[in-house]
Amino acid sequence: MAEYTTVNEIISKENLVYTKTKVLTDNVMHYCPGCGHSTAHRLIAEVIEEMDIQSKTIGIAPVGCSVFMYNYIDVDTQEASHGRAPALATAIKRLWPDRFVFTYQGDGDLAAIGTAETIHACNRGENITMIFINNGIYGMTGGQMAPTTLLGMKTSTTPYGRDQALMGNPIQITDLIASLPGTYYVSRQAVHTPSYVRKAKKAIRKAFEYQQLNKGTSFVEIVSNCNSGWKMTPVQANRWLDDNMLPVYPLGDIKIPEEK
Amino acid sequence: MEDEFVLMKGNEAIAEAAIRAGVDGYFGYPITPQSEVMEYLTTAKPWERTGMVVLQAESEVAAINMLYGGAGSGKKVMTSSSSPGISLMQEGISYIAGAELPTVIVNVVRGGPGLGTIQPSQSDYFQATKGGGHGDYHLIVLAPASVQEMADFMELAFDLAFKYRNPTMILSDGAIGQMMEKVKFKPQKKRMTEFPDWATTGKTQDRERNIITSLDLDPYRQEKFNEKLQKKYEDIRQKEVRYEEISCDDAEYLFIAYGTSARICQKSVQLARAEGIKAGLLRPVTLFPFPEKTILSYADKVKGMLSVEMSAGQMVEDIRLSVNGKVPVAHYGRMGGVIPNPQEVVEALKQKIIGG
Ligand SMILES: Cc1ncc(C[n+]2csc(CCOP(=O)(O)OP(=O)(O)O)c2C)c(N)n1
Ligand code: SF4
Numbered sequence: 001m002a003e004y005t006t007v008n009e010i011i012s013k014e015n016l017v018y019t020k021t022k023v024l025t026d027n028v029m030h031y032c033p034g035c036g037h038s039t040a041h042r043l044i045a046e047v048i049e050e051m052d053i054q055s056k057t058i059g060i061a062p063v064g065c066s067v068f069m070y071n072y073i074d075v076d077t078q079e080a081s082h083g084r085a086p087a088l089a090t091a092i093k094r095l096w097p098d099r100f101v102f103t104y105q106g107d108g109d110l111a112a113i114g115t116a117e118t119i120h121a122c123n124r125g126e127n128i129t130m131i132f133i134n135n136g137i138y139g140m141t142g143g144q145m146a147p148t149t150l151l152g153m154k155t156s157t158t159p160y161g162r163d164q165a166l167m168g169n170p171i172q173i174t175d176l177i178a179s180l181p182g183t184y185y186v187s188r189q190a191v192h193t194p195s196y197v198r199k200a201k202k203a204i205r206k207a208f209e210y211q212q213l214n215k216g217t218s219f220v221e222i223v224s225n226c227n228s229g230w231k232m233t234p235v236q237a238n239r240w241l242d243d244n245m246l247p248v249y250p251l252g253d254i255k256i257p258e259e260k
Numbered sequence: 261m262e263d264e265f266v267l268m269k270g271n272e273a274i275a276e277a278a279i280r281a282g283v284d285g286y287f288g289y290p291i292t293p294q295s296e297v298m299e300y301l302t303t304a305k306p307w308e309r310t311g312m313v314v315l316q317a318e319s320e321v322a323a324i325n326m327l328y329g330g331a332g333s334g335k336k337v338m339t340s341s342s343s344p345g346i347s348l349m350q351e352g353i354s355y356i357a358g359a360e361l362p363t364v365i366v367n368v369v370r371g372g373p374g375l376g377t378i379q380p381s382q383s384d385y386f387q388a389t390k391g392g393g394h395g396d397y398h399l400i401v402l403a404p405a406s407v408q409e410m411a412d413f414m415e416l417a418f419d420l421a422f423k424y425r426n427p428t429m430i431l432s433d434g435a436i437g438q439m440m441e442k443v444k445f446k447p448q449k450k451r452m453t454e455f456p457d458w459a460t461t462g463k464t465q466d467r468e469r470n471i472i473t474s475l476d477l478d479p480y481r482q483e484k485f486n487e488k489l490q491k492k493y494e495d496i497r498q499k500e501v502r503y504e505e506i507s508c509d510d511a512e513y514l515f516i517a518y519g520t521s522a523r524i525c526q527k528s529v530q531l532a533r534a535e536g537i538k539a540g541l542l543r544p545v546t547l548f549p550f551p552e553k554t555i556l557s558y559a560d561k562v563k564g565m566l567s568v569e570m571s572a573g574q575m576v577e578d579i580r581l582s583v584n585g586k587v588p589v590a591h592y593g594r595m596g597g598v599i600p601n602p603q604e605v606v607e608a609l610k611q612k613i614i615g616g
Contacts, residue, residue, distance in 0.1 A: 055465070078472040
C-alpha cells in the first residue's frame, strides 16, 4: 500500500480543534466523494460519543449504499433486509428497552419497499430513532427512480424525466409520518453546508435523547445528494440540491414535543 | 397445570409451551388455521407472567424481520403462521439462515397453491425441507403428530436452534393445530439471563462490535461461508435424525408418513394386519435431517414402501433418493385439504405396491 500522510500529522497540535470521534472506525469509507451518507454517519457517531451511549446502542443498517454502515459506526449493528429495518428495531427495542436503537435507511428502503414497516413502527410509536437519507434516487443499484424522485428528474428508469401521470408524485413520507400520533419528534435536515451540518447534528442528538423519555418515535430526514446517481460533480450536486430538492422538501422541525 | 393433563387445541399448546420454554418474544400475523396461537398469548398475558413480549405485526414480512432483529440481539424469539404467510416470510428466513440466527418458526400448513383452502395439508414439505427462500440453506424441521408433541417440540426446537445457530421450523398442519387432545406441560423455565457472545446487545469496552449480517461481496469468502454452512448441515444430518417405528419388526410393507398422515397410517397398519398384510409405519419426526439411513436399512427387509402424504407427493422423492431404486416406492395422497381415511390408504398399498 502507498504511504500517505494523514491530516492529523500535518496539523500542529495547537491548531487542532477537531478530531474524528472514537465511535467512527478508521475504515476508509466506500462512499463517493461528497456523498451525504458519510457526513450523516459522522454525526450519528459523534452524538453516540457525546451521549456516552456506545455500549447501549444498537444500529440497524439498510440495503442501499449505506449497507456497510457497520464498517464505520463502531456499535453493535444488524444489517436488515431491504426496507425492514424498523421491524428489526421494533423487536430489539421491545426486547431490550434500556438500549438506544436506531435505524438508518435510504428513500427506496424506507419509502418504497419498506413503507409498511416505516408507517407501522411510527404508528405504534416504537421508541426508536429513525434516520432517513433522502437523496431522491436509488444510489446503490445505479440511479433508478426513487419514490422521492422529483417531477421531471432524470434517472435511469425515468430517462425522460419523472412524469407525474405515469409515476405519481414525489412522496412526502416525513409529513405523513409526522401526522401519526405515535411519532414524538420529526425533523427534516440537510448536511451539505457547515451550518446545515450543525443543525442536523442537533436534531439527531434530540432524536436520540428523546428515546430516554419513552414517548414515541423520533424521526430525522436528511435531504442529501447523490452526485453519482445524479450524474453531477459534488459541487453541482449540492447546488442542485439547494435549487431543486429543498423547495420540495423544506428544512426544519415538522413535529416538536410540546414543552411543559 | 403442572403434572396434570389439560384438554387443548394444538395451536394453544404451542402458545402455552412457548411461555413455559421461557421464550422472550412472539411476533405474528393472524391467519387460519393458526390464529389461536396469538389469541392464546394475548389472553394469557405472558408479559405479566415471564416478561415475554407479544406483538401483532403489520404483516408476516414484518413479523419475520422482527424475529431477525430479536434473534440477532440474542433473545429467544418465535413466530407462527400458515402457508401463505410462510411464503411471504421466505426472504427473511433466508437472511436468518444466512446470518446463522436461532429462531423458531411454526407452520400450521393449509392447502394451496395460492389462497387455497384453510383445511389441513402437507403440501409445504418441499418449501420447509429444501430451503424455501433463496440460497443454499436448510431449516431444521420437526413434524409433530399430536397436541402433546406440539408442546414438547417447542423446547426441542429452541434447543436445536441455539445449538446449531440455525432456524428451526415446526411443520404442523391444520388438523393438529385445530384438534383438541390431552396434553401435559413442562414446568415454567426461566427466561435467559445470559446471551450469546455474538449477539447485538451493545458493544462494551472489552470486545469488538458485533455485526449481524449475511452479506459478503467477496465471492471466495462467500464460498467459504457457504462451505461452513454445508458442514453444519452435514453435522445436523449425522446427529439429529429422529423417527418413530411402529410395527416395523416383521413388516413386509412400510408406510412412511409424518404428522397427521402418520396418525392415519397407524390405523391403516392395524387394518392391513387384520387382513393378513404385514404392514409397519415409519414416522419421520425430523424432516430435515431426513431419516435416510434408516429408510435405506429397510430396503432389504421390506417388499415395498408407500409414502402417504396430504400432497401430490413430496416426501416420496426423499424416500426414493434414500433407497435409490433398491425397493419399490409409491406415493398415495390427497390434496387441497382432503384428509385420507385409513382404509383407502390400505387399498392404495394393495393397488400400488402389493398388486403392482
Ligand atoms: C428485496 C430486494 N429488492 C431489491 C433489492 C435491490 N436494491 C438494493 S439497494 C436498492 C435501492 C436503494 O436505494 P435507497 O434506499 O434510496 O438507498 P441509497 O442507495 O440511495 O442510499 C435496491 C432496489 C434488494 N437488495 N432486495
Ligand atoms: S451512489 Fe450516491 S448515495 Fe451512493 S455513495 Fe455514491 S453518491 Fe452516495
